[in-house]
Amino acid sequence: MRRALSILAHSVAIFVPVFLVATFVTFALRALSGLSPASLQLGESATPEAIAQIERQWGLDRPFLTQYLDWFGDMVTGDLGKSWYNGADISRLLVEGAAISLSVAGLALLIGVVFGFGFGVLAALRRTTWVDRAITGFMTFISVMPSFVVGIALVGVFAVGLGWFPSAGYSPAERGLGTWLAHITLPAIALSFDTVSDVARQLRAGLVAAYRENYVTGAVVRGLGPRRIFFRHVLRNGVGPALAVLGLKFPNLLGGAVVTEAIFGMAGFGQFAANSAQRGDVPAVQGVLVVSVVLVVVFNLIVNVVLARVAPASARGV
Structure with missing residues (x-):
């Protein structure tokens, strides 16, 4: 527990400045883009006086740092502002959209973990055999398949063709729950292929490397059974790369949701x-980026804590 708390504190110390920089860059989007709510509300024929009046209503005539500090203070309380497009509350719109995307991305991540770990363990246990070569070839094949191509194929076969x-x-x-799962299964499968392949390959490489370590040889000499050697020594020390890659895959799942949705x-x-x-609609885009940063940071914190707890070598920086 002490080690996990230490890793958590270290991760927070890293991610807090990253979050601050990311939110500052995110807010700077409006100034960099040159966009204004007047362009959405008045169109291209707006007069300079009308543009100045609308920007004054939105508080855009104030100094940049003042706008940022006010926006940051509202953001940490959950208020992401109003949409330039229709004046709707951005936080409410994001909650509605995030419920859909997190459902799909969460199921895709679960599929990636289950099948990735399954294929990776099987390939490692049957290393150098035809099973290992077949799994490696299949993982390479699905890793190069774009999610939108997989999605179209799944719709054509399982939705239109079979009607499942x-x-x-x-x-x-x-x-x-049945109807909910039926709607998110195909998009989740389409998103999961890359995660399955990367987790399987990283886990297979980590387990094979762990089998070559001296402590495994010592365990065999002491007469420990293959199952105990695998779970007590090989899996704990070889799972690190697979867990680490999950922290990189979660942002990809959120990004891939654009085309899949x-x-x-x-x-x-x-x-x-x-x-x-x-x-x-700059405030809406800013809200999307802030929520994305928070989700990625939180997920990576969880991965780091689990990694430190499960894989002892990661806590020592090995």
């Missing part, structure tokens, strides 16, 4: 971000 799943839309879990007709986090960017 709905082809588009989203149903909240409150309306039934468009294919499956979901009004999720990614679709909201894309629509906001196309409209030039």
